[in-house]
Amino acid sequence: MRIPDVAESTPLGRMLPQSVRRRLENLTDNLNTVLAVQNPRVMAQMAPSAVRGLFLKVGRRGEPVAMQAGHAALFDFAYPSNSPEMRALYAKAKKLQWDAARDVDWSVSVDPHDPAVPLLPEDFIAWDVIARYAPRVTPEDRRDVIHAVSAWMLSQFLHGEQGALFAAAQVTEAVPSMDGKLYGATQVMDEARHVEVFHRYVTTKLERLYDINDNLFTIIDSLMTDGRWDMKFLGMQIMVEGLALGAFGMFRKVTKEPLLADILRRVIQDEARHVHYGVLALREHFTQHLSERERREREDWAFEVAVLMRNRFLAFELYEERFGASMNWAQWTEVMEHSPGMNLFRTQMFSRLVPNLRDIGLLTPRIMPHYERMGLARYFEGRSALQLGDAET
Numbered sequence: 001m002r003i004p005d006v007a008e009s010t011p012l013g014r015m016l017p018q019s020v021r022r023r024l025e026n027l028t029d030n031l032n033t034v035l036a037v038q039n040p041r042v043m044a045q046m047a048p049s050a051v052r053g054l055f056l057k058v059g060r061r062g063e064p065v066a067m068q069a070g071h072a073a074l075f076d077f078a079y080p081s082n083s084p085e086m087r088a089l090y091a092k093a094k095k096l097q098w099d100a101a102r103d104v105d106w107s108v109s110v111d112p113h114d115p116a117v118p119l120l121p122e123d124f125i126a127w128d129v130i131a132r133y134a135p136r137v138t139p140e141d142r143r144d145v146i147h148a149v150s151a152w153m154l155s156q157f158l159h160g161e162q163g164a165l166f167a168a169a170q171v172t173e174a175v176p177s178m179d180g181k182l183y184g185a186t187q188v189m190d191e192a193r194h195v196e197v198f199h200r201y202v203t204t205k206l207e208r209l210y211d212i213n214d215n216l217f218t219i220i221d222s223l224m225t226d227g228r229w230d231m232k233f234l235g236m237q238i239m240v241e242g243l244a245l246g247a248f249g250m251f252r253k254v255t256k257e258p259l260l261a262d263i264l265r266r267v268i269q270d271e272a273r274h275v276h277y278g279v280l281a282l283r284e285h286f287t288q289h290l291s292e293r294e295r296r297e298r299e300d301w302a303f304e305v306a307v308l309m310r311n312r313f314l315a316f317e318l319y320e321e322r323f324g325a326s327m328n329w330a331q332w333t334e335v336m337e338h339s340p341g342m343n344l345f346r347t348q349m350f351s352r353l354v355p356n357l358r359d360i361g362l363l364t365p366r367i368m369p370h371y372e373r374m375g376l377a378r379y380f381e382g383r384s385a386l387q388l389g390d391a392e393t
Helices: 011-015 018-035 040-055 084-095 127-133 139-174 178-206 214-224 229-254 258-288 292-314 316-323 329-338 340-348 353-359 368-373 385-391
Strands: none
Touching (some): 040 214, 040 292, 084 178, 139 178, 229 258, 229 340, 258 385, 292 368, 316 329, 329 340, 353 385
16 A cells, blocks of 8 residues: 655645645655555564654654663673684684774865865766756756765764664674674774764764664664564664665765775775674574574565665755755655666665575565565675675675
């Protein structure tokens, strides 16, 4: 079932004040996002977080948000070391630590409007589509939009890293493996460093920090409040970190700004280890220790999160800030769906995720047609974190 957009599809809706129409468009879009969830267990699990994130917009109130965490902290006073792969990953993580204040050259000057050193290429955005609805966009406007898009994306990376920081701390407590706990401690440090480096870049170099996207807030809220350690692992290590790894890689390839490229290179090195950690921890658990009902629930949950993560790159926050007076919600969606750079990000950020889902048993013939409809079949046979090994970590 899909609810039509009454703000645009009815004469009465088109007569409403613009601010009211915008709220109705947002409400309709959020309701359709929730109604698209097929598995009733997944819907029940995500519903409280969806209400807080999509409808109440708790993440955008400019105040700290309390998320009630509930999980068991597992102690093992025998200190067994029975995972050589995890122990090796821990040893590598200790060697590859870096200091965001010391090792990054913050003296590099960044001008977000300098066309000679663009944060993103100008053709990242579908200007031809924008011109249909906002015909008076100047070259300076274009550079400012590219600045805004870059700041918005990096702001979402920052918010995701804060979620990863808290999730890594929870997982370190809850994961059964002692080798996993030792490695998990290095990830907590990694995520703190990522929060530090992205926050410093966005606030001191781009001077523009955006609120957390509602979809991303919903995912983080759902993970923080779930008491099952493997769901925290699946959500953060495989889904959020896996998608971020693909997005970071694409951003690094297209940016011409050297400081940002260096930051992303360092972060990618860390993130690859984090995803590898998640695959190591979950592959046996999902394939051997879960019932079929439990496995299918996680498979459905992963797909729904993939849909939400793809939607977070429609950048409605930018629409509200810059184009709300010249186009409606559906027209902005058209801009984002036809923008070459945004399309590249939305597909490439799945390049690491899909093979990893396959390796942990969550990409069965039952769910594959859903990913095919998202245009992701090309990644079914891709290389996973385990296959990439040292080539990426």
